[in-house]
Amino acid sequence: MKDFAYVRPATIAEAIAAAAAPGAAYLAGGTNLLDLMKGDIVRPSRLVDITRLPGLDAIETLADGGVRIGALVRNADLAHDRDFARGFPAVAEALLSGASPQLRNAATLGGNLLQRTRCAYFYDTASACNKRDPGAGCAAIGGETRLAAILGWSEHCIATHPSDFCVPLLAFDAVVEIAGTSGLREIPLADFYTLPGETPQRENVLEAGDLIVAVRLPAEATAFSPHARYLKIRERTSYAFALVSAAAALRMENGKISAARLALGGVAAKPWRSRGAEAALIGKPPGRAEFRHAAELALRDAKNPGENGVKIELAIRVASRALALAAAGTPARLPALPASPFAARPGDLHV
């Protein structure tokens, strides 16, 4: 690991000033950053430890019924917050399907939004990677592409965003609050990430020194809470990143769908929402054919960059199944293995 200077600012203003310098990086939970530093994949010259900054670790219910989640709130604390899990059950399910209990106790909201891809070629410093070394090329293309993107990729990068948490956040219109050198601003999560294009090293709209301070979820999202699920296909039972995942939520009136949300994970460089699929479900009965049709719409533009064509049909099935699970209703208690396709209802046995 490259040597670095360690600084621990006392205020947000001090933190921004310290992190605006070239080579600086924020440290919060460290579960992704320190791993990347151990592998020499990222090499900051200064770590700005924000874990002691005041006011960033609260889960606040807003006057209008929405919720504001501080950037330093730990994944486990948010998932197990009773009020939050009641209002946003698909978010809690996504959180609990990610990583391990130890990592969820350390990982923070801000870090989750900013975590880097798990593309093996990004991690392997002997391989060409435009994300790690702009202009070097992409060894993933023509390589082992099983985990690669099927939407929004370019000939410069086919990596995926690994977050579970961000998938339902996107589906429910989350807004990111950012403090920067020129003050506070807000950006919808839908506009936060950038696609790789010709600059895969750029992953979001943050500028040097920018600090995520909170994410807000609007009150309207709670109206979906009776019918909201997260479903995640992994290569082992637990503690693995998604091959494909989906957050699905429905509102029902008189046996018909009156509103729908659908977002996919593991398919692109950012969490991927399909407003086309959502619109196609309005006024329809909650049936298998309707869900399959909506899921096909969501994947209409999908293309496989290599041997991962299986992910397209897999994503269609995961999206359809997530919608069907949402239609069946949010369980009163999450199943033992949150988001598992094999035991999706409480009491089902997985093994």
Place this chain on the structure above:
Amino acid sequence: MSLPLSLTVNGVVRDVALDDPRVMLLDLLRERLDLTGTKKGCDRGQCGACTVLLDGRRINSCLALAASCAGAEILTIEGLAQGGVLHPVQAAFIAHDGFQCGFCTPGQIMSAVGLFLEGQTGDDPERVREGMSGNLCRCGAYDGITAAVLEALRQAAAPGQAAA
């Protein structure tokens, strides 16, 4: 440069002068404080062998920067037994053969203690297995580990009954 660092490890305040900011909590424990019960397996947050409690919560000490742990209370496997009496989780691991080679065992036990404190699983074996999924055992002693954790959970719910 030298970073002064004070933290409480197993109830004892330890003052350390860190000569390198790159030191992880795991290496601080093992190399500077001679607490080698906490194991280094993958060193990348994937195996759980380095699990300790930080302010009462289980974490991977290989992915915790020591400098960032200033003021924290750390509990390691060495601090679990009290006055020569094993912690109920330790006793249950022995009673149920919850290990073979033993390398992952300190991490398994600390993770199980963390799972207890979280209070999310009850005595549901599926939830216990999922709750212990951050700890790998290359010997495959999972049956014994799950039985041990369940036994300890039952003991905590109804203290005084002997281990099976």
